[in-house]
Amino acid sequence: MNRRKLLSLLGMSPVLLTGEPAHAGQTKHAASSGADSGPLKFTAVNPKGIPPSIQLIPMAPRLDSLDGKTVYLVDTGFHGSDLLLHQVELWFNRNMPSVTLVFRRKAGPYAQDDPPLWKEIKEKGNAVVMATGH
Amino acid sequence: MGIPSVPLVTKAFKDLAILNAAKRGMPHERIVFTPHPVWGKTPEELRVYVDGPDPVSGKSLMKEVVDGLTVPLSDDEKKTGIVSVSVGPPTYTDTAENLQDLYLNNGYTDFLPIVLPTEEKVNAMLKGTSHHPDEVIGKMAAGAYPPWSYTVRHVAASAVMAGCRPEYFPILLAVASTGIASLFSSTNSFAFSMIINGPIRDKLEFNYGIGALGPFAQANATIGRAWTIMSKNLGNGGIPGDTYLGSVGNNLNYNNVVIAENEEASPWDPFHVQRGFKKEENVVSLFRGLGVVPGQVARGSSVNTSPMFDAQLSDLFSTFTGFFGALVIADPLVAVRLKEQGYDTKEKLIDWLYKNTTQTVKDYKGRNYSYLFEYPQALQGVEPFATWYKLPDDAVIPHFPRASSFNVVVTGGQTNAYPQAANMSYGVSVSIDKWM
Numbered sequence: 041m042n043r044r045k046l047l048s049l050l051g052m053s054p055v056l057l058t059g060e061p062a063h064a065g066q067t068k069h070a071a072s073s074g075a076d077s078g079p080l081k082f083t084a085v086n087p088k089g090i091p092p093s094i095q096l097i098p099m100a101p102r103l104d105s106l107d108g109k110t111v112y113l114v115d116t117g118f119h120g121s122d123l124l125l126h127q128v129e130l131w132f133n134r135n136m137p138s139v140t141l142v143f144r145r146k147a148g149p150y151a152q153d154d155p156p157l158w159k160e161i162k163e164k165g166n167a168v169v170m171a172t173g174h
Numbered sequence: 175m176g177i178p179s180v181p182l183v184t185k186a187f188k189d190l191a192i193l194n195a196a197k198r199g200m201p202h203e204r205i206v207f208t209p210h211p212v213w214g215k216t217p218e219e220l221r222v223y224v225d226g227p228d229p230v231s232g233k234s235l236m237k238e239v240v241d242g243l244t245v246p247l248s249d250d251e252k253k254t255g256i257v258s259v260s261v262g263p264p265t266y267t268d269t270a271e272n273l274q275d276l277y278l279n280n281g282y283t284d285f286l287p288i289v290l291p292t293e294e295k296v297n298a299m300l301k302g303t304s305h306h307p308d309e310v311i312g313k314m315a316a317g318a319y320p321p322w323s324y325t326v327r328h329v330a331a332s333a334v335m336a337g338c339r340p341e342y343f344p345i346l347l348a349v350a351s352t353g354i355a356s357l358f359s360s361t362n363s364f365a366f367s368m369i370i371n372g373p374i375r376d377k378l379e380f381n382y383g384i385g386a387l388g389p390f391a392q393a394n395a396t397i398g399r400a401w402t403i404m405s406k407n408l409g410n411g412g413i414p415g416d417t418y419l420g421s422v423g424n425n426l427n428y429n430n431v432v433i434a435e436n437e438e439a440s441p442w443d444p445f446h447v448q449r450g451f452k453k454e455e456n457v458v459s460l461f462r463g464l465g466v467v468p469g470q471v472a473r474g475s476s477v478n479t480s481p482m483f484d485a486q487l488s489d490l491f492s493t494f495t496g497f498f499g500a501l502v503i504a505d506p507l508v509a510v511r512l513k514e515q516g517y518d519t520k521e522k523l524i525d526w527l528y529k530n531t532t533q534t535v536k537d538y539k540g541r542n543y544s545y546l547f548e549y550p551q552a553l554q555g556v557e558p559f560a561t562w563y564k565l566p567d568d569a570v571i572p573h574f575p576r577a578s579s580f581n582v583v584v585t586g587g588q589t590n591a592y593p594q595a596a597n598m599s600y601g602v603s604v605s606i607d608k609w610m
């Protein structure tokens with residue numbers, strides 16, 4: 041499934057794809073009421089909870105090039121992430137040797153935040169490649 | 175962070191990665207995909223991944239990485255603002271057959287037929303509590319996603335769908351108030367359980383006798399089912415590939431493991447009393463883990479004149495992951511026998527199990543959850559993991575990190591003296607009475 045179709049499942053794709061605030065209407069399944077004849081109809085409650093609104097975050101400006109830049113390779117700790125990132129490191133060494141690479145394993149289990157590492161990267165790095173395994 | 179970044183994600187998690195980024199505000203995040211899996215591959219195989227194409231875009235994987243960090247942003251990628259997400263209208267009107275189809279197709283159900291949550295039935299359910307229908311009572315997250323919120327009325331709709339009676343409603347509100355979903359996004363196919371204590375067990379005719387964990391009472395069956403339907407609807411859980419990723423899945427998710435404790439036949443304090451509640455209070459306690467195993471498979475479980483249930487339980491637990499706890503589900507016959515062996519409190523039994531269920535450090539390090547969750551904590555100095563990882567491979571250590579990893583509940587009809595055991599950890603106990 042492509043990204044546009046996938047995002048449409050969220051019920052927010054018009055907003056996200058166009059950037060225009062909007063409220064989606066009824067689903068295509070919603071039926072009209074008030075028929076005086078025909079099959080008996082019922083009104084049922086939508087059981088879905090209340091999703092949070094989404095704060096769009098502008099992505100960080102990109103670099104002109106990676107030449108001479110420092111790229112952090114961040115391992116989330118999933119099995120094999122370190123090995124995969126090592127191959128990424130070797131690729132850079134072979135193909136873009138001017139790039140300085142710094143390998144870091146994120147602290148704590150994979151879902152745990154690591155503010156000190158993000159601070160270090162912001163101070164010393166120019167870009168990040170983060171890898172998960174599985 | 176303000177630094178250009180590219181996540182590398184395996185192809186199996188494409189939908190999850192895109193949707194998670196979108197829900198967190200970056201619908202156009204530049205994600206690069208590798209073949210799946212990375213786990214268990216050799217360096218040579220992983221070099222083929224890195225030198226090859228991104229299996230989603232078909233373009234060179236490393237060119238995607240470099241471009242992801244260097245190609246200027248599009249207008250879409252620079253957008254700011256707050257957007258809302260619709261979940262459809264507050265009500266639907268149609269024939270019963272069409273509504274059944276709609277609720278099924280919209281993913282509101284557990285794919286079994288439901289009781290339609292008509293306004294009349296929902297209003298009847300709402301009479302089961304003194305709380306206002308529009309009261310927002312909690313937040314529930316589908317895994318790592320931002321949590322959704324919900325009202326008493328939302329809970330009532332799911333309760334009706336599951337076949338619950340209005341008098342069951344306070345239990346479901348208590349569960350909903352915890353924000354704990356019974357469907358979790360992990361690839362590990364988690365299972366969930368709830369223990370019911372207090373006089374409400376008899377008032378609502380819970381089964382805690384013969385077949386206590388089976389489909390033999392409306393309260394046990396529908397309240398457990400409602401937790402899963404609630405998890406789908408209140409927190410948007412249970413969408414395969416998006417908010418649910420359990421590879422094999424778990425049959426226990428249909429109605430969870432609902433355990434009404436057989437307090438009357440138990441020789442020990444009820445579970446909720448252990449947690450500081452009064453015996454006359456009505457309490458629901460929630461557990462999460464991997465599943466339940468029968469005691470019949472334990473070494474030493476053959477019938478004899480002196481069954482050693484403590485050793486049987488310890489044997490069962492030796493296959494469990496210590497990351498989750500061990501929940502003893504003891505038939506009263508088992509519990510009484512254990513008391514005769516000298517365990518006159520649950521705490522004494524737990525102490526023995528903690529000290530006598532052991533493993534070698536080598537076995538410990540070889541367990542998946544040790545590497546994923548406890549080794550990172552060991553690196554941060556968290557005990558006992560930091561000490562365990564420094565010991566030689568042949569050192570013997572407890573199988574579970576602490577005595578509080580163990581819990582004991584008594585239920586069943588005393589037709590046979592077999593325990594069951596769940597690789598589940600305790601979450602929380604909450605009052606049911608406050609939701610009446």
